[in-house]
Amino acid sequence: MPASAGLYLHRKLPGELAGLAELALDLRWTWHHGSDVLWRTIDQECWDATHNAWLVLNSVSGKQLDRLAEDPAFSALLSHQLAAYDAFCQSPTWFGDTWPDALAGQVAYFCMEYGLAECLPLYSGGLGILAGDTLKAASDLGIPMIAVGLVYQQGYFRQEVNADGEQLEFYPYNDPTMLPLMPLRDDQEEWVRIAVDLPGRSVRLRVWIGRIGRCRLLLLDSNDPRNEPKDRGITSELYSGDPEKRLQQELVLGIGGWRLLQHMGIQPSVVHINEGHCAFALMERIRALCSTSDLSFDAARTATRTGNLFTTHTSVSSGFALFPTRLIDQYLSGYLKDMALDVNTFLQLGQRAGHPHDDFNMSYLAVRLSGRINGVSRIHREVSRHIFSELFPRWPLKDIPVEYVTNGVHTPSWDSPEADALWTAACGKDRWYGNLEQTRVPFSTISDDNLWAMRATQRHRLIRFLRARLHSQHCEHGNGSNVDAACGLLLDTDALTLGFARRFTDYKRPDLLLTDEPRLLKLLHDRDRPLQIVLAGKAHPHDSCGKAIIKRWKQFIKRRDVQGRVVFIDDYDIGVATELIQGVDVWLNTPRHPWEACGTSGMKVLVNGGLNLSQFDGWWAEAWRPEVGWAIREDATFSQLSSSSEHDGEDAAELFTLLEQQVVPRFYDCNPSGLPKQWLAMIRASMETLTPLYSANRMVREYTERFYLPMEAKSHERPPEIARELVQQQRLLQEHWPLLRFGTLEVSEQADGLEVSLNVYLNGLDPALVKVELVAEAWEKGGRAVIGMRREAALSGSTRSYVFRCRAPARPLEHYTPRLVMGDRRLNLPLEDPHILWRS
Numbered sequence: 160m161p162a163s164a165g166l167y168l169h170r171k172l173p174g175e176l177a178g179l180a181e182l183a184l185d186l187r188w189t190w191h192h193g194s195d196v197l198w199r200t201i202d203q204e205c206w207d208a209t210h211n212a213w214l215v216l217n218s219v220s221g222k223q224l225d226r227l228a229e230d231p232a233f234s235a236l237l238s239h240q241l242a243a244y245d246a247f248c249q250s251p252t253w254f255g256d257t258w259p260d261a262l263a264g265q266v267a268y269f270c271m272e273y274g275l276a277e278c279l280p281l282y283s284g285g286l287g288i289l290a291g292d293t294l295k296a297a298s299d300l301g302i303p304m305i306a307v308g309l310v311y312q313q314g315y316f317r318q319e320v321n322a323d324g325e326q327l328e329f330y331p332y333n334d335p336t337m338l339p340l341m342p343l344r345d346d347q348e349e350w351v352r353i354a355v356d357l358p359g360r361s362v363r364l365r366v367w368i369g370r371i372g373r374c375r376l377l378l379l380d381s382n383d384p385r386n387e388p389k390d391r392g393i394t395s396e397l398y399s400g401d402p403e404k405r406l407q408q409e410l411v412l413g414i415g416g417w418r419l420l421q422h423m424g425i426q427p428s429v430v431h432i433n434e435g436h437c438a439f440a441l442m443e444r445i446r447a448l449c450s451t452s453d454l455s456f457d458a459a460r461t462a463t464r465t466g467n468l469f470t471t472h473t474s475v476s477s478g479f480a481l482f483p484t485r486l487i488d489q490y491l492s493g494y495l496k497d498m499a500l501d502v503n504t505f506l507q508l509g510q511r512a513g514h515p516h517d518d519f520n521m522s523y524l525a526v527r528l529s530g531r532i533n534g535v536s537r538i539h540r541e542v543s544r545h546i547f548s549e550l551f552p553r554w555p556l557k558d559i560p561v562e563y564v565t566n567g568v569h570t571p572s573w574d575s576p577e578a579d580a581l582w583t584a585a586c587g588k589d590r591w592y593g594n595l596e597q598t599r600v601p602f603s604t605i606s607d608d609n610l611w612a613m614r615a616t617q618r619h620r621l622i623r624f625l626r627a628r629l630h631s632q633h634c635e636h637g638n639g640s641n642v643d644a645a646c647g648l649l650l651d652t653d654a655l656t657l658g659f660a661r662r663f664t665d666y667k668r669p670d671l672l673l674t675d676e677p678r679l680l681k682l683l684h685d686r687d688r689p690l691q692i693v694l695a696g697k698a699h700p701h702d703s704c705g706k707a708i709i710k711r712w713k714q715f716i717k718r719r720d721v722q723g724r725v726v727f728i729d730d731y732d733i734g735v736a737t738e739l740i741q742g743v744d745v746w747l748n749t750p751r752h753p754w755e756a757c758g759t760s761g762m763k764v765l766v767n768g769g770l771n772l773s774q775f776d777g778w779w780a781e782a783w784r785p786e787v788g789w790a791i792r793e794d795a796t797f798s799q800l801s802s803s804s805e806h807d808g809e810d811a812a813e814l815f816t817l818l819e820q821q822v823v824p825r826f827y828d829c830n831p832s833g834l835p836k837q838w839l840a841m842i843r844a845s846m847e848t849l850t851p852l853y854s855a856n857r858m859v860r861e862y863t864e865r866f867y868l869p870m871e872a873k874s875h876e877r878p879p880e881i882a883r884e885l886v887q888q889q890r891l892l893q894e895h896w897p898l899l900r901f902g903t904l905e906v907s908e909q910a911d912g913l914e915v916s917l918n919v920y921l922n923g924l925d926p927a928l929v930k931v932e933l934v935a936e937a938w939e940k941g942g943r944a945v946i947g948m949r950r951e952a953a954l955s956g957s958t959r960s961y962v963f964r965c966r967a968p969a970r971p972l973e974h975y976t977p978r979l980v981m982g983d984r985r986l987n988l989p990l991e992d993p994h995i996l997w998r999s
């Protein structure tokens with residue numbers, strides 16, 4: 160780890176204030192607000208404008224620092240915070256207490272983006288926020304995790320929408336020395352540099368390190384003056400449209416990232432890749448093993464993959480990151496030589512079997528190098544099974560090896576000060592940091608008055624924020640001259656406030672409310688029970704459809720008869736999200752079922768007492784009950800993937816009906832003391848039952864208990880000699896495969912079911928290498944059956960045919976189909992070997 164933080168501060172701090180640098184560089188201040196008072200005291204204007212403690216410290220005047228160094232009140236505040244920070248660093252954790260010796264090599268977490276703080280713009284949206292929340296929760300729980308990513312000089316674009324509704328995109332430069340990061344230096348104080356070869360040259364990568372409480376984030380940066388000019392820009396922006404640049408970024412992240420871990424002496428216990436972009440890390444893991452052992456590529460892949468977890472977030476095949484094979488050839492042929500792997504063999508790892516002209520798919524590569532795979536909600540597991548079924552030809556969907564862990568949000572990062580106070584009163588200060596059992600304490604100690612007062616305070620703050628933001632957005636509703644007055648009239652502090660913020664893209668249907676303008680206007684105009692709406696969101700720079708939707712909303716907002724009841728806030732980011740999810744009464748989400756892999760923004764309102772009105776999809780399809788919120792088309796079932804808009808009309812109608820008949824009346828249905836009793840009951844149910852479940856705390860514990868720990872154990876069962884043996888067996892199976900066949904099937908009815916016997920011709924293959932199963936799909940009288948068949952003696956007179964036998968529940972015989980698959984229990988099947996033969 161690098162030496163003391165103060166060393167890299169651009170300026171000298173007075174000795175009394177030295178501890179400030181340590182505090183400023185730990186992003187724990189993004190959720191633990193104890194030190195806010197320090198930054199505010201040092202430079203209120205800078206802190207309010209940037210929420211960047213490191214920048215505050217670097218930019219404040221020396222005079223102010225000298226003054227504070229002599230101020231006893233400030234010194235007392237500082238010592239108190241430093242003591243609290245020390246106590247935090249020493250304190251026991253859930254993981255440390257429960258598994259003191261596990262995951263000693265750490266979990267290495269790879270992601271293309273990280274959304275940790277408003278002032279660290281290394282993310283574009285949900286994927287990055289999820290990665291950021293994961294690290295924060297891992298810190299809370301004490302899970303040994305080290306993350307790897309890229310530092311972008313420009314990050315994702317910043318948005319402004321002009322008066323005509325056109326989205327303008329800006330790419331302001333981030334000076335990494337002003338971000339809360341430190342250069343990573345080695346024992347000799349030299350800045351660590353990692354090299355990655357690209358065709359004809361070597362790119363040097365500098366490394367920055369960020370602290371997220373107990374976890375570390377390593378960020379690679381190609382902007383080194385010693386690199387060729389074109390390479391300095393490899394890490395310039397996030398999700399560039401140029402495939403060659405994206406390939407360069409993914410190579411830098413995966414290969415460079417793995418080399419960096421090795422350079423630091425880290426041999427991860429488990430590697431977790433968050434989305435397929437990072438799959439080159441798994442290649443480099445293999446290459447490193449090949450170079451230090453005499454394992455072949457196949458054996459090294461088999462030896463390493465049990466420790467690799469791949470989380471997929473895609474819900475449509477077209478969402479996959481693809482590269483033309485020509486680019487892969489150009490960039491990787493030299494690299495692959497080290498593993499004695501030819502390019503065509505490698506290409507097959509990113510293509511469907513038998514489709515050599517497919518583009519190279521990074522998610523396919525990830526599947527083929529991983530030991531386990533998961534989607535991010537229950538529905539998304541089914542969707543992912545469809546998407547990946549092409550990699551497991553002839554396997555039923557139920558057997559496609561995708562599991563799921565539903566996403567969650569880092570509750571302490573998203574709660575409001577008022578919600579924090581309320582939860583502390585109900586469940587204590589450390590409620591989010593353990594196993595959440597104590598968090599089930601009911602809210603019965605909190606009165607309806609207090610709960611409703613909390614909601615009002617939050618909504619008022621949101622409206623204040625919106626008016627200020629709109630003022631600087633030139634207040635599109637003002638009739639010209641008096642902007643102040645016009646903005647002051649915008650929105651109503653006591654009106655039912657609906658929020659919708661997300662990426663503006665077709666399948667999320669941000670325009671569903673616009674499909675019936677008269678009905679929408681009626682809701683907005685209701686004199687006694689008005690609805691008001693806050694919108695935000697960016698459209699990808701190349702998404703003309705998303706941009707058109709922004710324009711439509713802006714035109715609608717401009718109409719005189721909208722009366723300032725709908726507003727659009729530019730530049731949706733963590734800062735804007737924080738304000739919205741704390742202040743809105745209802746959070747709206749309208750993706751086309753089943754396209755929302757999970758969705759997390761709706762989870763952020765839970766802790767703050769907001770309610771969800773959402774399409775029955777992603778996490779909401781698991782969480783929804785009538786007591787906690789509203790679901791659109793709650794009977795939607797996932798059958799097959801289609802991008803069709805066939806349900807749009809129906810969904811819009813249902814959304815309006817829900818708003819008119821349930822949401823609005825319930826919000827305004829108050830008792831004589833002004834309390835909406837039914838609404839408050841829903842808030843209680845939603846807060847109490849959903850907040851702990853849809854937290855990153857629950858998610859990270861699930862990853863730990865169901866994946867990291869068992870995967871670590873499994874890796875120990877696969878030393879090089881076992882990996883070699885497994886590869887050898889798979890070769891034998893492959894050789895014999897074309898000649899294996901089924902013989903006679905005999906069935907006799909017994910009192911307790913069917914007695915089935917089957918002859919199988921194995922062509923001299925060791926029968927221990929195969930498994931024969933009898934499969935029947937679910938029917939009206941019962942579930943699916945997969946019954947293993949016992950091998951008996953070889954058929955008399957043959958050494959190549961065997962009898963397999965089993966007892967099966969009584970069902971029509973044609974329900975049952977025998978199949979033959981790889982038989983070694985040490986492999987995770989069918990992920991590691993998709994051979995399958997059905998008796999037709």
Ligand SMILES: *Cc1c(COP(=O)(O)O)cnc(C)c1O
Nearest residue numbers: 284285661732733736758759760
């Ligand atoms: C939470 C969040 C997201 C992800 O929300 P979805 O519900 O998945 O759309 C995206 N952007 C920001 C800024 C967020 O805070």
